[in-house]
Amino acid sequence: MNQRIHRLVEPLRQPAPRSLAGAHLVSGLGDWAGRLALTVVVYDRSQSAAWAAAVTVVALLPWIGPGQMLATLADRYGRTTVMIVSDLARAVLFFLMAFTTSVPILLAAAFAAGLCVPPFAGARAAALVDVCDDETYPKALALFGVLTQVEVLAGYAAGGVLVATVGARPALALNAVTFLVSAVFVASLRRTAAAQPNSTSPVGWAGVRSGLAIWRTDPVCGRALLLFAGTNMFSVLPETLVVPFAADVEISETWIGALAAIIAIGSLIAVVFAPSDGTHEELLRATAWRGLVVAAASGALFTVASWPVAAFAAYAVSGMVDAIAVPTNQVVGERLPQAGRSAAMTVAAGTQNITHVVAITVAGITADRWGTPTTLAIAMVAAGCVCVWAALRPVAPTSTKPAAVAVSGAGNEGTPGS
The missing domain is CATH 1.20.1250.20 (MFS general substrate transporter like domains)
Structure with missing residues (x-):
């Protein structure tokens, strides 16, 4: 330890x-x-x-x-x-x-x-x-x-x-x-590689299209993004539904803050033990199997969440699912080209937020009909299914990082390099 x-x-x-x-x-x-x-x-x-x-x-x-x-x-x-x-x-x-x-x-x-x-x-x-x-x-x-x-x-x-x-x-x-x-703090980095400009990088909509293209050209990066976004859209739901969940399982409002905080504690524990070694394909596969185990455990605990101890345990273990972000980000960070990296990473964050909106909307409707414990159990099962897909479906191995993607056509920014 x-x-x-x-x-x-x-x-x-x-x-x-x-x-x-x-x-x-x-x-x-x-x-x-x-x-x-x-x-x-x-x-x-x-x-x-x-x-x-x-x-x-x-x-x-x-x-x-x-x-x-x-x-x-x-x-x-x-x-x-x-x-x-x-x-x-x-x-x-x-x-x-x-x-x-x-x-x-x-x-x-x-x-x-x-x-x-x-x-x-x-x-x-x-x-x-x-x-x-x-x-x-x-x-x-x-x-x-x-x-x-x-x-x-x-x-x-x-x-x-x-x-x-x-x-x-x-x-x-x-x-x-x-x-x-x-x-x-950032000003102290002015003499590092992080400060270097790149006059050929496209900006505006052309830059966004370049960022999107990078994800399509490397199947390993694409797999990492799908594994992260596909699980994170479900692992965010316990935090979102913490207030109605507490009401459904009759946990006092006094404990709502502790219930939400224990998600972060579970995530911290999982981050410390997250895998980081092996090829990128092996790392993603190991991450998916780990995600399946904790998602299944959390889903099972949500089915017996009427017991307060089980409710807190379900929330803690659900936070461990979110630790998938660390190894998937490692794979992406090591593979993305220097040119267009910021745009590609922000495209990924946008994907995450869009999936959040969809998942939260559907979960809210489902929770009103079937209750939050059942909804969160289903969400963890869905996250586990994403992990099974990522673990069992082969991804074409590539030993090299993708090259920077050139985007043709004029962008809205009207600058060279688009």
């Missing part, structure tokens, strides 16, 4: 991965804490649950098209440049939100801040490949998987504490500072 923890934190010994990890954590804390504080402000102003829910909607909308187009700028102008601009823009927007009283203006500002997230996330994912060697990259991915869970837990907790102690509006202004800190 100590050896695995040592392996997990080993990337922090290197300056560039350490700075990127700092930016990842601090920026993520600002995103989640800011979303909570903004939801409080919008609800206080409108007294409407629909307007409060709109905060989440406007945060997701940039991932369905416009965010992917903006992410292509990271391939053209350098990962660090795009990350710093994204951080500074969000800092300004969150500071202005603290002094805005109009709900429509608040939501418009939230949408503008949301537009900065896909390019930042795509550039960060691509930069991690740029600053890590082949041995360090799998370890860094596992570390970032842990940090992602920590930022969600700590972000919500920090947002709640700030709202309770200083109020929602001061909390928004303080959250702006987290993006400035993140920009400082």
